Amino acid sequence: MKDLGLVSYFLGLEISQDSSSYFLTQAKYTSDLLARVGLTDCKTATTPVDPQTRLTPLEGSLLSDATKYHQLVGSLVYLTVTRPDIAHAVHIVSQFIAAPYSPHYDALIRILGYLKGTLFHGLHYSAQSFLQLHAFSDTDWAGDPTDRRSTTGFCFFLDTSLIAWRSKKQTLVARSSTEAEYHALAHTTQELVWLRWLLSDLGVSPSSAINLYCDNQSAIHIAHNDVFHDRTKHIEIDCHFIGQHVTRGTALLLFLTFDKQTVDLFTKAHLPRRFSDLLTKLKLLCALPP
Template structure:
């Protein structure tokens, strides 16, 4: 049996390259809108938000002043169980994607995502409030300046046992490269802290670990940080 001859690499690569086409600057991709000007890049998801507002019938809803009621503490027993959780799960998934350009909703999305298995009516009401808030900031997004410095700094925070079910703290942090917002997280701590100081130190540890990783990444990209990185906290 003769072994089948493989085609020449240059012939194959040339064949595929003949089908490539330059479509110009990226302007829209998977619900993400990108605009350009001399000051930098601006990322929004206005159409993505508008489509979901229309899907839920909230196109003409009243705008909420905040994504969550500060006095609300959701539990797994709030309200009555939804007969069909499909829409709830779809909306939570969409809101997770919307944190790409709206990191200000990351904390409340983290909360509502905990009830995916058995959502109740009050959990759905919390979702609606997030969407009503997004309607008021539909054209907001993230701007990446072309004149930003390359100095890395970070902020972190730990809430005061915000989950009434397991009393665990939530670690939240965000990173800036100059004045450009590059990373953020809102995640529940794995252990229950006895004191707020203990929770703060855990949040500090998690943030520092991520900072070290970013230092390595930026160094590999040719952006060293010989000076200490400034890390801000709320106390």
Template sequence: MILLLLYVDDMIITGDDHSGIFDFKLFLHQQFEMKDLGHLSYFLGLEVSSDSTGYYLSQAKYASDLLSRAGLTDTKVVSTPLEMNARLTPLDGTPLNDATLYRQLVGSLVYLTVTRPDIAHVVHLVSQFLSAPHSTHYAAVLHILRYIKGTMFHGLHFSAHSTLDLCAYSDADWAGDPTDRRSTTGFCFFLGDSLISWRSKKQHIVSRSSTEAEYRALADTTSELLALRWLLEDMGVTHSSPTVIHCDNRSAIQIAHNDVFHERTKHIEIDCHLVRHHLSAGILHLLPVSSSDQTANIFTKTFPPGRFRDLVSKLKMASVKPP
């Protein structure tokens, strides 16, 4: 993937344009007091390395510091961020006498998701109890940290030989929250082979069917799709063909293609109009995908170790140890 910069005179400078990069740096130096620190290797907890295959982003040192802060000095590790079918509720366990450490750890985990999409869903879960965490929530945080301990060098790989085709996966876990029965939206976007955007977020409204939950997720995915296409266009990457969104709910796909609203879709009419409008305009193209191939599943629910490893591999993550 080529990294792009926007020049002050609207001229696009590509990553292999050494003369353009030199001129751009000279311009910045004339305008601001600055120093060239050379090739990027570490910035705000992000570790950056590169080779002929592309760029690697990780947060191994940040993760190591986080484990030290939590006091995890033993060697015990786990194979998944959370146990299968784990259900966290506000009243499980006993209230923590001091919630400071819990909040600090969860806040740090949120920042760790910048390069660790494999923990996005579980971090989204433990983040819901910041106001009044209990012992079970703290135990869940420790479980996440033990998973990180065993996958310290996991990170993102941005391929140098990938296409610039954009595609997405959209999914929802219907009524997955045991307390308020709201569903969870999950989506992810790939630019060629590189994962560039993802989300795991509880929906604002209770959905009355799995189709409704999936369609609300599809609407959120469409909104993200528009933002990414606009951003890529500003960077000189245009897409003349529709962007494919993979969805494993055929009913949601049928509603998107149906010009007639039925009684069961009136309450999601705005979402229907949003998706259908951009479907008709050729901005997106919906394709059915089997649940076994639904990459966005990892952002909506927990899985046993085998299935979880399979989904992580679909995210095109890499594990790079320092030389």
């Protein structure tokens, strides 16, 4: 083994650092991607997804050759390593990879247009952060116009540093917003338990329950009160799983209002102003070009 010094570039990741912070970006990777598909001079977009557009499987014309679509989606999936702002958009276009149509390709081009306008955006990590974990969980109930499945979104912060996130469609159709929220809470709690184990292995043992924020009062009441289970037998496993960790003191469920829900970025499309506010909460910043 050889000590190569401070890391500055690794597999497309650019890392800059000083005594107070670290900054991760994939600006060169993004620039190379735009050049490879001939979109260096493309029109920029303010958001990666148009809030007025709902993609469906059989709309428009089928692409005669889906190779380029597959390559772009794969490249964008890797780009989400430092660009959580496109996670939901990439989640959407990935659903049509088996048979992409023209509107799906147009959605890909919009993501690339957004990336061109935010080329030097990346994740900022403070070296002075407290090693205190907290999480946000949310869902977009029945948001898919085709199968009416909900989208789960969660994100984890170590103090002010974003360290984990997900945007994923739920496997089953939820019959109420509470059920959809509870499924999202179950997945978030599962990730929470794993991150606690990981931090413990690294010598950072949380001294108290990890704050888990949710904007659904009903879901929080169910986790704290067993009498609700009789009316929610179809989500009984999730109920017992979350309730168990709340009782053990692994997680502390806390309510917050919709306007303060940081993870909303991973569940649905937003207008530019709301989208910009959410980026600020995620500490997704723009670095000056080299």
